[in-house]
Amino acid sequence: MGKFISDKNINFSKWYNDIVIKADLAEHSDIRGCMIIKPYGYAIWEKIKAVLDNMFKKTGHLNAYFPLLIPKSFLSKESKHIDGFAKECAVVTHSKLKSINNEILIDDNSKLKEELIIRPTSETLIWHTYKKWIKSYKDLPLLINQWSNVIRWEIRTRLFLRTSEFLWQEGHTAHASSEEAIQEAILMRNIYNDFIKNWMAIETIMGIKTPKERFAGAIETYCIEGLMQDKKSLQMGTSHFLGQIFSKAFDVKFLDQNNNNNYVWSTSWGVSTRLMGALIMSHSDDKGLVLPPKLAPWQVVIIPVYDNDLIFNKISHLANNIMEKLNKVNITSIYDNKKYHRPGFKFSHYELKGVPIRITIGPNDLQDNTLEIFRRDTRKKMTIYKEELISTIENLLKEIQSNLYKRNKNHMINNTHFVDNYDDLKKTLNSKGGMIMSYWDGSQEIENKIKNETQASIICIADNKEKLSGKSIISKVKSNKRVLFAKSY
Amino acid sequence: MGKFISDKNINFSKWYNDIVIKADLAEHSDIRGCMIIKPYGYAIWEKIKAVLDNMFKKTGHLNAYFPLLIPKSFLSKESKHIDGFAKECAVVTHSKLKSINNEILIDDNSKLKEELIIRPTSETLIWHTYKKWIKSYKDLPLLINQWSNVIRWEIRTRLFLRTSEFLWQEGHTAHASSEEAIQEAILMRNIYNDFIKNWMAIETIMGIKTPKERFAGAIETYCIEGLMQDKKSLQMGTSHFLGQIFSKAFDVKFLDQNNNNNYVWSTSWGVSTRLMGALIMSHSDDKGLVLPPKLAPWQVVIIPVYDNDLIFNKISHLANNIMEKLNKVNITSIYDNKKYHRPGFKFSHYELKGVPIRITIGPNDLQDNTLEIFRRDTRKKMTIYKEELISTIENLLKEIQSNLYKRNKNHMINNTHFVDNYDDLKKTLNSKGGMIMSYWDGSQEIENKIKNETQASIICIADNKEKLSGKSIISKVKSNKRVLFAKSY
Numbered sequence: 001m002g003k004f005i006s007d008k009n010i011n012f013s014k015w016y017n018d019i020v021i022k023a024d025l026a027e028h029s030d031i032r033g034c035m036i037i038k039p040y041g042y043a044i045w046e047k048i049k050a051v052l053d054n055m056f057k058k059t060g061h062l063n064a065y066f067p068l069l070i071p072k073s074f075l076s077k078e079s080k081h082i083d084g085f086a087k088e089c090a091v092v093t094h095s096k097l098k099s100i101n102n103e104i105l106i107d108d109n110s111k112l113k114e115e116l117i118i119r120p121t122s123e124t125l126i127w128h129t130y131k132k133w134i135k136s137y138k139d140l141p142l143l144i145n146q147w148s149n150v151i152r153w154e155i156r157t158r159l160f161l162r163t164s165e166f167l168w169q170e171g172h173t174a175h176a177s178s179e180e181a182i183q184e185a186i187l188m189r190n191i192y193n194d195f196i197k198n199w200m201a202i203e204t205i206m207g208i209k210t211p212k213e214r215f216a217g218a219i220e221t222y223c224i225e226g227l228m229q230d231k232k233s234l235q236m237g238t239s240h241f242l243g244q245i246f247s248k249a250f251d252v253k254f255l256d257q258n259n260n261n262n263y264v265w266s267t268s269w270g271v272s273t274r275l276m277g278a279l280i281m282s283h284s285d286d287k288g289l290v291l292p293p294k295l296a297p298w299q300v301v302i303i304p305v306y307d308n309d310l311i312f313n314k315i316s317h318l319a320n321n322i323m324e325k326l327n328k329v330n331i332t333s334i335y336d337n338k339k340y341h342r343p344g345f346k347f348s349h350y351e352l353k354g355v356p357i358r359i360t361i362g363p364n365d366l367q368d369n370t371l372e373i374f375r376r377d378t379r380k381k382m383t384i385y386k387e388e389l390i391s392t393i394e395n396l397l398k399e400i401q402s403n404l405y406k407r408n409k410n411h412m413i414n415n416t417h418f419v420d421n422y423d424d425l426k427k428t429l430n431s432k433g434g435m436i437m438s439y440w441d442g443s444q445e446i447e448n449k450i451k452n453e454t455q456a457s458i459i460c461i462a463d464n465k466e467k468l469s470g471k472s473i474i475s476k477v478k479s480n481k482r483v484l485f486a487k488s489y
Numbered sequence: 490m491g492k493f494i495s496d497k498n499i500n501f502s503k504w505y506n507d508i509v510i511k512a513d514l515a516e517h518s519d520i521r522g523c524m525i526i527k528p529y530g531y532a533i534w535e536k537i538k539a540v541l542d543n544m545f546k547k548t549g550h551l552n553a554y555f556p557l558l559i560p561k562s563f564l565s566k567e568s569k570h571i572d573g574f575a576k577e578c579a580v581v582t583h584s585k586l587k588s589i590n591n592e593i594l595i596d597d598n599s600k601l602k603e604e605l606i607i608r609p610t611s612e613t614l615i616w617h618t619y620k621k622w623i624k625s626y627k628d629l630p631l632l633i634n635q636w637s638n639v640i641r642w643e644i645r646t647r648l649f650l651r652t653s654e655f656l657w658q659e660g661h662t663a664h665a666s667s668e669e670a671i672q673e674a675i676l677m678r679n680i681y682n683d684f685i686k687n688w689m690a691i692e693t694i695m696g697i698k699t700p701k702e703r704f705a706g707a708i709e710t711y712c713i714e715g716l717m718q719d720k721k722s723l724q725m726g727t728s729h730f731l732g733q734i735f736s737k738a739f740d741v742k743f744l745d746q747n748n749n750n751n752y753v754w755s756t757s758w759g760v761s762t763r764l765m766g767a768l769i770m771s772h773s774d775d776k777g778l779v780l781p782p783k784l785a786p787w788q789v790v791i792i793p794v795y796d797n798d799l800i801f802n803k804i805s806h807l808a809n810n811i812m813e814k815l816n817k818v819n820i821t822s823i824y825d826n827k828k829y830h831r832p833g834f835k836f837s838h839y840e841l842k843g844v845p846i847r848i849t850i851g852p853n854d855l856q857d858n859t860l861e862i863f864r865r866d867t868r869k870k871m872t873i874y875k876e877e878l879i880s881t882i883e884n885l886l887k888e889i890q891s892n893l894y895k896r897n898k899n900h901m902i903n904n905t906h907f908v909d910n911y912d913d914l915k916k917t918l919n920s921k922g923g924m925i926m927s928y929w930d931g932s933q934e935i936e937n938k939i940k941n942e943t944q945a946s947i948i949c950i951a952d953n954k955e956k957l958s959g960k961s962i963i964s965k966v967k968s969n970k971r972v973l974f975a976k977s978y
Contacts, residue, residue, distance in 0.1 A: 027621075029555070029556050029614075029618070030560065030617070031556045031558050031559075031560060031605065034556035034557070034558060035556070036553070036554070036555050036556065036618060037553055037554040038553055039551035039552065039553045039633065042551075042552050042553050042554055043551070043552070045554075046552065062528035062531075062532070063528065063531050063532070063535065064525070064526055064527055064528045064531050065525070065526040065531055065534075065656065066518070066525050067518050067520045067523035067524070067525065067654055068523070068557075068607070068638055068640065068654050069520050069523060069579070069640075069654070070520075071519065071520060072586070072593060075586075075593070076593040082586070082588070082593060083588070086585065086586040086587065086588065086593065087585050087586070088584070088585070089583075089584065089585060089586050090558070090581045090583075090584060090605075091581060091582060091583040091584070091585075091586065091595055091599075092579045092580060092581050092582075092607070093580060093581075093582045093583065093595070094578075094579075094580040094582065095577070095578065095579060095580070095642045096575065096576050096577070096578060096580075096642070097561070097564075097571070097575040097576070097578050097580065097606075098575065099571070099572070099575065104561060104564070104565040104571060104575065106580055106582070106604060107576075110580075115595060116520065116579075117586075118557070118581070118607070125518075128519070129518070129525060132516075138829065144528065148638075149557055149637075149638065151557065151558075153584045153585070165556055165557050165558070167554065340627065
């Protein structure tokens with residue numbers, strides 16, 4: 001096959017695209033900005049969904065489903081919100097086609113009285129509905145999540161990272177008090193963080209967004225950022241405290257225990273198929289995808305090496321035996337017995353697909369007391385005793401998971417630089433890249449200036465439990481806002 | 490609370506709607522024909538999805554995701570297909586809104602070059618894609634499923650049964666031979682049948698559709714029909730053998746093992762949130778929803794009856810203990826300890842929601858060696874020994890599941906009538922309703938005449954393994970097409 005993935009260090013963006021395409025994760029469709037998620041990519045997304053869904057349910061959230069289409073008038077009810085989404089709306093205007101002389105045309109008689117927008121996010125529709133659902137404190141908290149597709153018309157798109165249609169979950173909760181809503185927004189951010197660290201094996205920075213970078217209609221946006229291998233940051237999940245913005249826009253009040261009518265407090269939070277992009281960019285190498293074992297569709301691949309059918313049958317017998325044992329300890333595996341592909345092709349193929357462990361079985365292995373296994377993360381081979389195979393694999397999967405996280409954490413540590421003046425910020429950005437930590441006085445003017453001059457934005461105001469403070473960048477004012485500047489996706 | 494569900498025998502359709510609304514399954518939204526699936530309804534749908542998804546995967550199918558939007562020109566490529574869907578298309582024409590004097594309007598500059606249709610089904614988009622994926626016999630069979638939302642603009646809608654947007658799965662497979670594709674179409678119909686009988690506890694009739702009733706673009710439509718309590722039939726799942734219709738429309742050929750280029754053979758198959766409607770209409774009664782235990786979000790509810798906090802705490806202790814034991818044997822349960830609702834309210838509430846078994850715990854039960862349980866299907870109470878609680882519940886859940894199926898099967902048997910002349914058909918339809926079995930000569934003229942005169946259509950040509958034959962209705966010609974006439978949803 002030769003070398004067919006671009007070099008990561010030469011052209012990161014081409015390397016990324018090559019992996020997505022060649023590992024069969026996704027591809028572009030002929031509909032502008034919309035992707036097709038292929039079975040192998042979708043299998044990873046299904047794992048992500050299942051784990052998150054379980055975490056949401058354990059914390060009392062229920063799933064529901066709201067309509068795809070939102071009347072234009074709903075979307076317009078909250079002014080900041082509509083400003084944020086107006087320029088990327090898919091607008092439905094008609095409900096019929098007709099055929100004239102074998103040509104299919106829009107049926108003008110089917111023009112809708114009011115245009116419908118394909119949801120870019122569902123706050124407006126859901127809050128319109130919550131008005132009917134919420135009457136008293138007994139109806140609160142209302143903790144609902146939805147798994148769905150949304151459309152935000154994008155001009156420049158990249159598979160998984162920025163697509164016009166994407167899959168996501170959107171949580172929408174209603175609470176009796178501001179404190180409880182803030183707690184919920186933070187809880188969900190922490191759940192995302194737990195998932196990203198412990199399942200995706202990606203190190204994170206947590207914080208809040210600056211007013212400029214907040215979700216359209218939020219009072220506070222809690223966020224989680226990761227640092228990709230090209231030293232650009234990626235926003236991986238956001239959780240918004242919406243205050244009473246939407247309850248006021250949609251007039252949602254509740255009767256409290258003292259018989260007073262109050263506006264409800266709310267949150268929304270979401271992660272999307274963008275996480276797939278983060279997963280790919282964080283761990284993969286020039287041989288292809290590298291997957292953390294906890295999210296790999298197949299954790300182990302078994303490849304036979306043989307020159308006659310008798311040997312092949314014996315190897316297959318052993319392979320099936322191993323697969324059964326792995327299955328008993330909940331390890332997923334695949335035995336590739338395709339006869340029209342050679343072992344070398346298969347080795348490359350499963351490396352490309354990021355399968356964490358490979359077991360090769362050849363004629364000698366049928367007699368020997370040992371077997372050769374290969375781990376994808378370090379690309380090292382090791383010889384192990386057959387009777388220790390299952391326990392070795394169990395341990396090795398844990399080790400690969402933790403090794404990937406450690407590697408990613410070191411990458412973040414090594415590429416986070418503290419500066420306290422603007423010249424150093426510019427120099428460090430140019431020479432090293434990565435995340436630049438500094439203090440900031442809260443001025444949007446300075447934020448804009450730095451963005452315009454360096455392309456780096458404030459990706460977050462980092463959580464600051466230690467209450468550290470220092471000299472702000474440019475203004476030199478003392479501040480406890482520790483912010484991270486980075487070029488980002 | 491009094492009587493608040495309409496009488497099933499007086500107004501079936503109002504009764505149905507009452508249950509959907511009052512058991513919190515779904516509600517109408519303000520978007521024409523689109524429903525909101527509420528958490529309790531969605532929890533049942535999630536169970537349906539999980540079981541089916543597992544069945545699909547066990548038979549080698551993989552999930553993927555294709556775009557929501559289909560270019561008008563794709564949809565138009567197969568003439569019967571577009572004829573079938575043209576009159577119910579949601580058409581996207583623009584990609585931006587703009588604000589003028591605080592009014593939000595469509596931005597005319599954002600008019601799309603080609604209109605996009607929200608998928609009513611995805612054959613056209615998927616076959617456009619398969620052209621890129623299928624080159625040789627090595628790429629076959631291609632067995633792909635998608636869980637998604639679709640829109641078919643409906644004028645008269647009913648919650649779950651007929652909505653403009655619905656959730657479903659659509660399988661799309663490609664094969665090297667006609668025989669293999671037919672086998673696949675039948676396999677999937679059989680999987681649906683297995684699910685509907687063994688999980689939904691609904692008796693079925695299997696067969697094929699008449700040419701008039703086939704899917705737009707199918708060579709053969711395999712179908713499963715059930716008989717609702719109002720004696721109208723409901724189509725619950727269809728699986729289509731598409732021949733080479735779509736491979737020819739989209740020019741999808743493969744190189745076979747003899748190096749010949751052939752058009753691919755295909756199938757598609759789907760079930761939707763309509764199954765929720767079937768589930769509700771098959772088992773429920775005037776007290777509300779009745780759920781088969783295998784699909785109930787909670788299989789057991791525990792309700793405390795107490796007059797002071799001390800007793801309440803003791804009951805709660807016992808209830809938690811029972812829940813833990815039930816959890817260990819994978820039985821889902823809920824303990825309703827809400828203090829602001831009285832036991833009588835709770836009894837009605839969980840009957841309405843169709844929870845299969847209720848355990849009531851009062852002060853006496855703390856000392857006694859027995860407990861009272863209530864089964865939803867027969868509404869009978871029984872007293873059981875405490876030490877046998879878990880095993881009794883395990884058995885009772887199985888019994889309820891099989892009782893519901895038996896009841897439904899008897900309903901089908903009692904309401905299926907054989908006739909061999911048109912007068913009897915009309916009389917039986919008027920006096921008894923249900924399914925009318927007869928022989929049919931295959932004439933669409935006769936099919937139309939009967940439909941026009943009686944409102945009953947041929948819901949299916951029943952599978953006829955016994956090769957029975959008889960005198961056709963109206964024409965009196967001998968035929969082995971045993972068909973079922975019924976008024977249907």
